[in-house]
Amino acid sequence: MVFAWALLGGSSSAAVAEPKGLLKTRFKPRPIIFSPYVCTENSFPCEGPNPCHSPEGCPQSYWATGFKLTARGRRGTHMAEFPWELNSCCRTKLFSSLSCSFLYRNVMPKTLDGQITMEKTPSYFVTNEAPKRIHSMAKDTKLIVVVRNPVTRAISDYTQTLSKKPEIPTFEVLAFKNRTLGLIDASWSAIRIGIYALHLENWLQYFPLSQILFVSGERLIIDPAGEMAKVQDFLGLKRIVTEKHFYFNKTKGFPCLKKPEDSSAPRCLGKSKGRTHPKIDPDVIHRLRKFYKPFNVMFYQMTGQDFQWEQEESDK
Numbered sequence: 459m460v461f462a463w464a465l466l467g468g469s470s471s472a473a474v475a476e477p478k479g480l481l482k483t484r485f486k487p488r489p490i491i492f493s494p495y496v497c498t499e500n501s502f503p504c505e506g507p508n509p510c511h512s513p514e515g516c517p518q519s520y521w522a523t524g525f526k527l528t529a530r531g532r533r534g535t536h537m538a539e540f541p542w543e544l545n546s547c548c549r550t551k552l553f554s555s556l557s558c559s560f561l562y563r564n565v566m567p568k569t570l571d572g573q574i575t576m577e578k579t580p581s582y583f584v585t586n587e588a589p590k591r592i593h594s595m596a597k598d599t600k601l602i603v604v605v606r607n608p609v610t611r612a613i614s615d616y617t618q619t620l621s622k623k624p625e626i627p628t629f630e631v632l633a634f635k636n637r638t639l640g641l642i643d644a645s646w647s648a649i650r651i652g653i654y655a656l657h658l659e660n661w662l663q664y665f666p667l668s669q670i671l672f673v674s675g676e677r678l679i680i681d682p683a684g685e686m687a688k689v690q691d692f693l694g695l696k697r698i699v700t701e702k703h704f705y706f707n708k709t710k711g712f713p714c715l716k717k718p719e720d721s722s723a724p725r726c727l728g729k730s731k732g733r734t735h736p737k738i739d740p741d742v743i744h745r746l747r748k749f750y751k752p753f754n755v756m757f758y759q760m761t762g763q764d765f766q767w768e769q770e771e772s773d774k
Contacts, residue, residue: 460576460693461592462602563595574693584650584657593664601665602689606675607767608652608754609746615648617735630742642749649746655756662760672761682713 569575582588583603592599605611616629626632633649635641644650651657661670671692678685683701690697704713705724710732716724751768758764 460574460600460602461582462576462578462604574695583661584647586660589661589664597664599665599669600693601661601670602673602692603670604673604675604678605654605765607765608649608654608750609743609767611652611675612648612746613735613738615651617733618730619648620736621730621733629736630739633742633746640745642745644749649749652750653753655753655760658757658760667761672763674765676765679712 566575566577582592612633613629616632620626630637632646633643635643642649644653671689673685673689682704683699686699687697690699703716705716706712707714707726710727712727712732714724714726747768754765754767
């Protein structure tokens, strides 16, 4: 199985790499964390003793990540939480990690020999518990991380949130704990996600660098075929997706995917992508660049790749 994280903003999805080489999305499992439930005789994981017999009640170690399955078909969108019929002894939303792994595998698309299941959930890369859980489920899993300049990523993140919550404070207000002193608020998720070295350090405790591919978000826009060639090589796939499968959409500012042999319309990013970013105070951008620079250098050293984000900024 392959996990992919595009740290550019966006939704989660699961897909199967078909023998013909193109990706076909089938399901969209969205990870959600459930709050602890009141401990009862029936709320215990299948594998262990009933924690309700403990004077402390249900321990935090029994809280688990659940999955909401969205299936899209001709009759509309259908959503269901946890296919209970897969494990009848789990009668509540309280599972051990083994139960969660079992359920997780069963919401993935079925694959044949020669196919690879892929799942994209950006939040995994920045979730502390994710590396251990994924390693426990499938330690040979390959990981793909799409990264971009963290300053641009933070602004893009804010732009997406702003489109849903227009009442939120300005980017300049949220970015600082104290703007007068120049103290960046690294606890704000839009900024914290871009500290890639911090998150990668957690993953390298469980996975070797050889199982992780880092894709440049900037290169993915200007040379999608080149970046996809790296992805296909990393996955051991034949290079089916090439230059002829892309064309650049000037309106969106992003490449679109097409099938050369097909006359159908190409698949471009939806309306939630490619939004115009709000104008940000240049002084704020300058301070963010200074904040991220040492973390970027550390990330380059850890990955063995120079993404040249500082060079990109000096050219502007």
